[in-house]
Amino acid sequence: MTSALNKKLIVIGGPTASGKTSLAIKIAQHFDTEILSADSRQCYRELNIGVAKPTVEELVAVPHHFINSHSIHQEVTAGDYERYGLQVLENIFAKNNYAVLVGGTGLYIKALCEGLDAIPKIDATIKKNVEADYEKNGLDWLQQEVKKYDPIFLKKNDSNNYMRLLRALIFYKSHGQSILDFQQKSIAERNFEIEYYAIDIARETLYQQIEQRVEEMMQVGLLNEVKELAEYKNIKALQTVGYKELFTFLSGDCTLQKAIEKIKQHTRNYAKRQTTWFKNQGAYNVMPVSDILCKFEISK
Numbered sequence: 001m002t003s004a005l006n007k008k009l010i011v012i013g014g015p016t017a018s019g020k021t022s023l024a025i026k027i028a029q030h031f032d033t034e035i036l037s038a039d040s041r042q043c044y045r046e047l048n049i050g051v052a053k054p055t056v057e058e059l060v061a062v063p064h065h066f067i068n069s070h071s072i073h074q075e076v077t078a079g080d081y082e083r084y085g086l087q088v089l090e091n092i093f094a095k096n097n098y099a100v101l102v103g104g105t106g107l108y109i110k111a112l113c114e115g116l117d118a119i120p121k122i123d124a125t126i127k128k129n130v131e132a133d134y135e136k137n138g139l140d141w142l143q144q145e146v147k148k149y150d151p152i153f154l155k156k157n158d159s160n161n162y163m164r165l166l167r168a169l170i171f172y173k174s175h176g177q178s179i180l181d182f183q184q185k186s187i188a189e190r191n192f193e194i195e196y197y198a199i200d201i202a203r204e205t206l207y208q209q210i211e212q213r214v215e216e217m218m219q220v221g222l223l224n225e226v227k228e229l230a231e232y233k234n235i236k237a238l239q240t241v242g243y244k245e246l247f248t249f250l251s252g253d254c255t256l257q258k259a260i261e262k263i264k265q266h267t268r269n270y271a272k273r274q275t276t277w278f279k280n281q282g283a284y285n286v287m288p289v290s291d292i293l294c295k296f297e298i299s300k
Contacts, residue, residue, distance in 0.1 A: 007093045007098075007099075007193065008097065008192060008194070008195060009113070009192050010031075010098060010195050011195065011284075012100065012102040013102075013103065013104060013109060013196070013198040013199070013274075014198045014199030014201070015272075015278075016274065017052070017210045017271065018199040018206060019201070020104065021054050021102065023293070024062075024100050024102035025061055027292075027296055029062060030298050031096070031097075031098040031100075033099055033100060034100070035099075036088050036089065036100070036102075037065065038101055038105050038108045039066070039103040040076070040105040040107075041240055043067065043070045043076060044071065044072045045070070045072075046229060047238075049221060050217060050222050050226070050240075051242070052217075065088045066085070072235050072237040072238065078107050078111040079111065081112065082108075082112050082116055085108075089112075104274050106277045106278070113190065115187065119179065120174075120175060122170050122175075123173070126170055127174075130170050131166065134162070139162055142165050142166065143159055143165065146169050149172045150168050150179075152178065153178055154168075156180070158273055160269070197285050198278035198279070198281075199286075201289075203272075207268055210264060210267045210268055210271060214263050214267065222246070230247065230250055233247045241263060242263050245260075245266065246263075
């Protein structure tokens with residue numbers, strides 16, 4: 001089942017709350033191997049409940065990498081992840097023919113599997129000013145700015161993904177040209193085979209699981225976790241669903257119930273974007289969990 005290179009990376013992608021973690025663990029146990037996470041928030045030690053980190057039992061069941069590996073005070077880029085992940089895979093493949101990559105951060109998966117563009121550095125002062133303007137003026141302003149400077153980028157990307165829009169605007173103002181001009185023309189060679197899978201799940205079922213997950217997060221102490229992190233609310237790592245909505249509540253700008261509803265809504269929106277991304281990649285086998293398990297001859 002392994003390639004001529006005798007090494008295979010099994011990629012498990014899909015939307016949040018679709019069951020990626022438990023599926024990846026079953027596959028990793030089947031091949032007696034380890035898991036590399038591709039989640040841009042689970043790597044932070046200070047974030048736990050709100051990022052749906054694997055449980056202690058799950059982490060014990062299979063060795064995981066890129067979980068609790070960084071601090072929120074460290075900025076982690078896709079390039080950092082690519083370097084980190086390739087080193088992890090080199091270590092795993094030194095003792096096993098298989099490795100499992102699991103997560104919903106498409107940019108990280110793409111960076112690891114295909115490589116990243118050689119993009120010039122941006123101007124630190126411009127970055128600081130643009131981010132300050134965004135904090136002051138909000139998403140509508142950001143969308144209009146990107147539309148003015150880089151309309152093609154706006155058409156090709158999710159207009160609600162503020163992180164991506166910020167990056168595009170900062171890049172354009174730093175270099176006077178679109179970041180799209182630096183898109184990679186070829187895929188980096190890897191010394192292992194890659195097999196891609198994405199979980200196919202009915203939208204109604206996914207939304208029910210999201211609803212249940214958010215309720216459970218609140219029951220086990222998400223609000224207390226957010227309170228403890230309140231002094232760091234402006235750090236990039238905390239500009240994420242589950243935290244920013246509760247920061248709004250703690251600031252007195254909405255009720256707790258409204259914040260919880262916003263978490264659910266924003267998580268559904270995020271899951272929808274993830275689903276679309278994985279389905280549009282082309283390389284992924286989009287299948288229900290049961291079919292993926294069947295593919296590897298693993299019982300449910």
